[in-house]
Amino acid sequence: QKEVEQDPGPLSVPEGAIVSLNCTYSNSAFQYFMWYRQYSRKGPELLMYTYSSGNKEDGRFTAQVDKSSKYISLFIRDSQPSDSATYLCAIRGQGGKLIFGQGTELSVKP
Amino acid sequence: DGGITQSPKYLFRKEGQNVTLSCEQNLNHDAMYWYRQDPGQGLRLIYYSQIVNDFQKGDIAEGYSVSREKKESFPLTVTSAQKNPTAFYLCASSIVDSTTYEQYFGPGTRLTVT
Numbered sequence: 001q002k003e004v005e006q007d008p009g010p011l012s013v014p015e016g017a018i019v020s021l022n023c024t025y026s027n028s029a030f031q032y033f034m035w036y037r038q039y040s041r042k043g044p045e046l047l048m049y050t051y052s053s054g055n056k057e058d059g060r061f062t063a064q065v066d067k068s069s070k071y072i073s074l075f076i077r078d079s080q081p082s083d084s085a086t087y088l089c090a091i092r093g094q095g096g097k098l099i100f101g102q103g104t105e106l107s108v109k110p
Numbered sequence: 111d112g113g114i115t116q117s118p119k120y121l122f123r124k125e126g127q128n129v130t131l132s133c134e135q136n137l138n139h140d141a142m143y144w145y146r147q148d149p150g151q152g153l154r155l156i157y158y159s160q161i162v163n164d165f166q167k168g169d170i171a172e173g174y175s176v177s178r179e180k181k182e183s184f185p186l187t188v189t190s191a192q193k194n195p196t197a198f199y200l201c202a203s204s205i206v207d208s209t210t211y212e213q214y215f216g217p218g219t220r221l222t223v224t
Contacts, residue, residue, distance in 0.1 A: 008150050034212070043114075043200055043215035044153070088152060096141070096160075096206065097168070098213055102152040 001026055006089055006101025015110050019076040023089035023101045026070065032092035033065050035074045038103065039085045047087075048074065079108045113137065114216035116201050121221045123195075131186045131219045133201030142184035143202040143213060146170060153200065159184055160206055188221065195223045 006023045013019055021035075031052055036044035048063040050056045050072075056063045062075040072091075076083055089101040114135045123129045135142065141160045145153040155168030159178040173192025178184055184203075188195045198220050202213040 006152070041218070041220070043202075043217050045215065046212055049212060096204075097155060097158065100153040102150060
């Protein structure tokens with residue numbers, strides 16, 4: 001079993017839709033959770049960062065962590081074509097190394 | 111501007127040749143990382159270094175080598191022993207801090223070996 005699992009998609013939604021991106025993880029000791037956004041042929045950039053359980057909101061983006069279910073989510077409200085990218089969840093593992101999910105490719109159609 | 115630079119953006123090599131990918135950062139970060147990205151597989155850690163003159167193998171180090179002679183630089187050599195070298199290679203850096211370990215990424219180098 002992989003330490004972090006993410007549905008690779010692709011996911012296609014119409015402009016204005018609410019998008020839900022999800023990851024599951026296996027180790028209950030993990031506490032730091034991140035979402036990176038990667039545009040085509042570019043390096044990933046940090047989008048959201050959360051510690052432990054709960055929600056964190058930043059504009060149209062909400063990151064949610066459910067430690068009891070070992071489930072992390074990223075919600076995008078009022079999605080825009082500029083949100084089209086690959087979204088990678090990442091979890092901080094032992095020694096500070098990040099463990100990445102496979103990435104979900106999102107396309108927002110005008 | 112502070113950031114991470116990787117060069118070149120595209121690299122083509124013949125099978126059997128070693129090739130070195132450059133990574134430089136001016137963020138004054140102690141830690142640097144190399145990842146490989148293949149379609150549908152996310153990022154896989156090749157090597158990382160938390161201090162000058164020291165580095166550790168990641169999950170897929172076979173066929174790769176690195177050096178860390180300067181804080182700002184962490185070059186990756188893809189050797190002829192790497193069986194499937196064609197991939198997108200990403201370099202990252204971070205501070206070494208117990209509370210975050212947020213990593214900042216360079217623009218990547220796409221290596222094609224034929």
